[in-house]
Amino acid sequence: MKRFALIAVMITIFGTVFSSSFTNDQATAAASAPVFKDIKGHWAEKTITNMVKQGILDGYPDGTFRPQEPVKVDQFIKMLVLSYTDLHQNGSRSWNLPFLQSLSEENQAILKQDYRYFDFKPSPVGYWAKQFIDVASDLHFLNKTRYNDFQADMTRENVAEIVYYTLQEIEFLEDGLFGQKMAQAYGDIMGATEREQKFIAETLVKGIMQGYPNGFFGVGDTVTRAESLVILNRLTDKSKRLAITVSPEKLERVIPTLGGGKKIIVFPDKRMWDAYDALIQAGQLRGSNHDLYETTLRLFKDQAEKDSVLNRPSGAAAVDEEAAVWLDPQYNTYGITMRLREGTLARNKEVVEQFANQLFGYNASVFKELFNNICKKVESGAKVASQQKLIGSDNVNIQIDAAAKTVIFSIATKK
Numbered sequence: 001m002k003r004f005a006l007i008a009v010m011i012t013i014f015g016t017v018f019s020s021s022f023t024n025d026q027a028t029a030a031a032s033a034p035v036f037k038d039i040k041g042h043w044a045e046k047t048i049t050n051m052v053k054q055g056i057l058d059g060y061p062d063g064t065f066r067p068q069e070p071v072k073v074d075q076f077i078k079m080l081v082l083s084y085t086d087l088h089q090n091g092s093r094s095w096n097l098p099f100l101q102s103l104s105e106e107n108q109a110i111l112k113q114d115y116r117y118f119d120f121k122p123s124p125v126g127y128w129a130k131q132f133i134d135v136a137s138d139l140h141f142l143n144k145t146r147y148n149d150f151q152a153d154m155t156r157e158n159v160a161e162i163v164y165y166t167l168q169e170i171e172f173l174e175d176g177l178f179g180q181k182m183a184q185a186y187g188d189i190m191g192a193t194e195r196e197q198k199f200i201a202e203t204l205v206k207g208i209m210q211g212y213p214n215g216f217f218g219v220g221d222t223v224t225r226a227e228s229l230v231i232l233n234r235l236t237d238k239s240k241r242l243a244i245t246v247s248p249e250k251l252e253r254v255i256p257t258l259g260g261g262k263k264i265i266v267f268p269d270k271r272m273w274d275a276y277d278a279l280i281q282a283g284q285l286r287g288s289n290h291d292l293y294e295t296t297l298r299l300f301k302d303q304a305e306k307d308s309v310l311n312r313p314s315g316a317a318a319v320d321e322e323a324a325v326w327l328d329p330q331y332n333t334y335g336i337t338m339r340l341r342e343g344t345l346a347r348n349k350e351v352v353e354q355f356a357n358q359l360f361g362y363n364a365s366v367f368k369e370l371f372n373n374i375c376k377k378v379e380s381g382a383k384v385a386s387q388q389k390l391i392g393s394d395n396v397n398i399q400i401d402a403a404a405k406t407v408i409f410s411i412a413t414k415k
Contacts, residue, residue, distance in 0.1 A: 036065035044226040051229045055087045067226035070153040074129035076228055077150075078122075080141065080162065081132045083236045085120055093120040099236075102170040107139050114138065141166045153222040156209070157192055160199035163208055163235055172257060175329065177266040178246075179205040186217040205264060207241035208234040258293050265295065268332045271359075275327055275334060278358035282325065282351040295327040299348050301341065323348045325355050334359060334411040336371070339404065340379040345372070359411065363392040371409065374398060378407050390414065 036059050039045045048065060051057060056079050059065045071079075084099040100108065111118075115135055122128035129150060137144040142162050167173060179201030183189050189197060200217060203209035208231060211217040223231070234240045244264060246252035251267040253276070267273045279297045283290040289300045291310070298321040300306040308319045322344045324337040336352060338344060352371060356364045370389060377384045378400060389396045397410040 036063060038064045039067055039226075042067050042226065044230050047230050047233050048226060051233060054082075055093075056082050056232070057225065057229060065225070068224050070222040071225050071228040072151050073147055073154050073158065074133065074150040076154045076159065076162070076223070077136050077142065078129055078132040079228060079232055080166070080235075081136055082120060083232045099170065103139070104169065107169060110138050111135075136162075140169050154228065156218045156221050156223055157196045157199065159223050159228070159231060160196065160203045160209060163206075163231065164199040164202045166235065167202065167206065172261070172263065173202060174205040174263055175265045176201065177330075178252060178264045181266070182244075183217070186211045186215060188216040188219045191219040192217075203231075205244060206234075207244050210242060255295065256293055263294060265329055267329050272327055272329060272332065272334070275355070275359055278355050279325060279327070282354045285350045285354065286348075295329060297325045297351075299323040299325070299351060301343070301347065323351075325351065332412065336409045338375055338407045338409075340375060340407065341405070345375055345379065360391060360394070363394075366391050367396065370396070374400075375407055378402065378405055 036048070039048050042048070044067060048067060052059065052065070057075070082093070084096050085093045086096050087093055095111065100111070103111070115138075118131060118135060121131075123130050133142075133144055133150065136142050142165060164173075176198070180197070182204040183197055183201040189200065192200060196219075200209070200219075204211075234242070238261075246254055246264055251270070251273050253265050253267065253273070254262050255265055255276075257263045267276065276295065279292060279295070283292050283297050283299075286299055289302060289306055291298050291306070298309070300309065301322050305319075305322065309321050312319050320339060322339050322341055324335075326335045326337070327333075328335070336355070338348070353364075353368060356367050356371070360367050370391070374384060381402075383402070384400055386400050387398050389398070393414050394411050395414050397412075399408040399410070400406070
């Protein structure tokens with residue numbers, strides 16, 4: 001009986017294996033990663049082994065991986081798509097949950113509606129990479145019309161462009177100024193177009209790509225199979241990214257973003273640097289009823305409003321905080337937004353005063369008087385026109401939405 005039971009189990013196991021629809025390449029990936037005879041001691045050996053085990057890229061029948069061989073455009077796109085999936089024991093794949101959650105509602109709808117039958121396998125008829133290229137294009141990870149030949153070698157600028165647009169869809173883009181400073185440190189960066197420099201800068205500041213020891217980025221160079229796996233590993237796993245050092249003396253700062261992330265900002269001057277410190281201190285005046293992400297301090301009426309804003313279900317009507325104090329480093333502008341609900345002015349009086357004291361110095365009293373007069377009139381329903389005032393060397397632009405009882409004070413140094 002034991003012998004028959006063992007045979008039955010063996011039949012079940014092998015029946016499952018042979019009845020599954022995944023290819024030999026996927027079966028190999030699902031098993032333990034093979035030992036390639038040409039990667040021992042290679043700088044990317046560990047990454048290659050792990051990524052091959054996940055089925056992201058395969059080796060060759062002769063037992064080699066050929067890490068220094070250029071990766072093709074279509075191969076890279078397939079690898080990009082598969083990097084955002086989970087490989088299951090039966091050889092099937094599904095989108096990675098954190099990836100799905102990072103997508104916009106538009107992109108989530110695209111996957112649900114247009115790619116609900118997508119099986120993550122090469123097309124059995126026609127061009128093998130068509131499905132991978134189509135889904136990446138529809139998610140806006142690349143513009144497929146820019147490629148004349150998907151079998152061409154992938155250049156470092158090509159990779160930087162795809163990484164840039166992927167980050168734009170699933171994460172966020174860094175401060176352009178900091179990235180430009182990093183890119184300009186490479187001796188060959190002027191060999192790239194202005195557009196390509198923007199892509200390269202983003203990959204550098206994110207710690208996803210890096211230059212070479214000779215001081216060049218490698219503009220025009222092809223990307224190897226090994227390099228492509230390392231780049232994709234850093235793209236999809238933030239813990240694998242290169243650490244980026246900032247210099248406070250150059251007004252460079254790491255600030256928090258939504259979702260527990262971090263972003264590097266270069267402030268235009270010491271005044272805005274100090275204003276950011278004022279935001280941190282001002283938020284503490286509201287206890288837990290605030291949050292500070294990037295350069296915006298959001299102020300909530302109470303915990304219930306905070307929960308409503310931060311945990312708004314996908315597709316639900318927008319819910320806004322009652323007030324916000326913000327900085328815009330790119331345009332060297334400061335601002336305060338007030339949604340004048342019952343008690344808004346009183347709850348946020350100390351925050352506004354502290355921020356105004358830091359920003360305007362001895363002209364703070366002039367701004368605070370203007371701020372209070374405008375807000376009280378709008379709160380009472382009085383008709384107030386949008387206007388502009390000069391306080392010291394600052395232009396204060398006041399935009400009013402009477403119907404929503406919202407006032408926006410936008411502050412910029414007079415040119």
